[in-house]
Amino acid sequence: MVVDTEYYDLLDIDITATAIEIKKAYRKKSIKEHPDKNPNDPTATERFQAISEAYQVLSDKNLRANYDKFGKEKAIPKGGFEDAAEQFSAIFGGEAFIPYIGELTLLKNLQKTEELNAEDEAEKQREEEEKQKKEKEAKENKDSSTFSVSTDVKNDSEVKKDEPKKKTKMEQFEEEQQLEKDKTVEKLKQTLIEKLSILTESAYDEDCKMSFEKKFEEEANLLKMESFGLDILHTIGDAYCERARIFLGSQNLFGFGGMFQSMKAKGGVVMDTLRTVSAAIDAQHTMKELERMKLATESDEPLVDKHGKEEPKPTAEELAEQEHLLMGKVLSAAWHGSKFEIMSTLRAVCDKVLEDNTVDKGTLVKRAESLKLLGKVFQRAYRTKAEQEEAQVFEELVAEATKKKQHS
Template identity: 35%
Template structure:
């Protein structure tokens, strides 16, 4: 029994809802009630703010526990509630990809943005260590049937969360494609030892889905190249580190195939597909607006990535994008 159900009621979920269920409910309601999609509804901003406030509390484990026990007055962020529009963008701008190698989004927050278009060696080293830690959940066990099923289920839960991010499905496919390619290359090279057939049944059956909408295509075009370039470096370091015994590296490759096979098969439900384009345009518009605001504050034009320039140019032609905001 919880002390207050108002936030749960706002999101239309039960107090027993999982973290993923709460996030899905927030995403759907935020898309429907986003002020940019309801310019003629004076109540849209207030509703959007209520939805954002509810999610800010329920998505934080400590705040949710305090809310469940004591109610709203005892469950407020120490720094106050964030601006609802900025919060919406930050939540779905790649947050789920921050865990190690999965920190890959079509936003400018990518770690390899720090020095031009290439990822520094230290960043690759860090990502490689995190990837090793991730697969060790499987490689450092008996890798039996029960453990493998648990590892796959954990990966599926991550996939369900990641695909809600901006460009999430496309990023998952890019990651899965690279994992499978790199891992199967190593495994096949050892076929003569009788090891390469471990995942011979796994095939890359899909190609990256084409992102719909001109603005989305422009933004994604460069991101896919960058993501997969960095992933290849990271995978090479994880799989070809000569200080690590071959048997252990082959086990890492097998773990990457398990992950990659799930990621590359990720897809949206019909309901999720219906929200997809509107959601991506909201996130893209917010990113362009932030860039525009930054220019105004600094008083000079910032250099934009060529793909961002192209995204700006095509934004005005994208459906459902408010023209006064898209006209940069």
């Protein structure tokens, strides 16, 4: 029995709703009531905020328990409620996958990498200018003896030879990132071992395996609705199955099965790299075309093709269509880059789990078999047509909101 059902009513769910049902209901209602979907309704923002507050309470076990027992006054998050727009964007972020893949940093660090490379180039330029200045001063100093100059040059050379090479800011940053990556891999290794232990430390019979699959099928049904959730689930599944097959194959006679799977995996790395680069280049070309179209519309000069013939300038509709195309290609490039990072991280994690010398061979085989079973659960996850449409609308709204935030 609950003392207040307002939050449940706002999301159109029963008081016994599961975590999956709560998240699905929130997504559906927030899309319907999003201010961008109701531009002529002044009350849309208020309804959107109310739905967000309901979700923030009901999605938290402790807050939900307090709400059920005492009502709204005893179910306020520490620090107060988040802004509805911020909460909406947070759901898009896919933080639910962190226990599996850690925090993705490849795309986040692109801007930082560019800044550090620019700083290193500027520093290199300053050092070169300083060197040329010293050489010029030495040459112009005709009052100094040849012996004195040569001795000074020799001493400078000896000092530089003894000094360790100064690391660039980019090299320091890369070392820091590698240390963080190593920590992440170690943490993910322990988390994965705990997940697999649900089966490996059980009776390990068919009933236990079915129970293990059922548990993670339920988790996959929740994760699949995250941003790129289905793609990430399939990628995790592919990585788990790949590393499990390599390990189990290596246990066969002469380990030929493992060698074959390992070669196949290396081929997959090459293809992932090519797809990532290709997607980035495609997005870059589309961006350049959009810039060209914008310049053409802003210029008073006539637009001519490569043969010198005048052609009509892009319309507002064509610009909007090109911007929409660019958004899609940028998202595609971002996904390929993220997938490359996910596979790289998970290969390292799985190998550590399956090369653990603190346990016996029998346990490692059970881990590999359980890992393969979990991978197959994630590989076969799917969205219904309605779920796919809902996810796409949700992602488009958040992408548009992010775009507005960047331009403001």
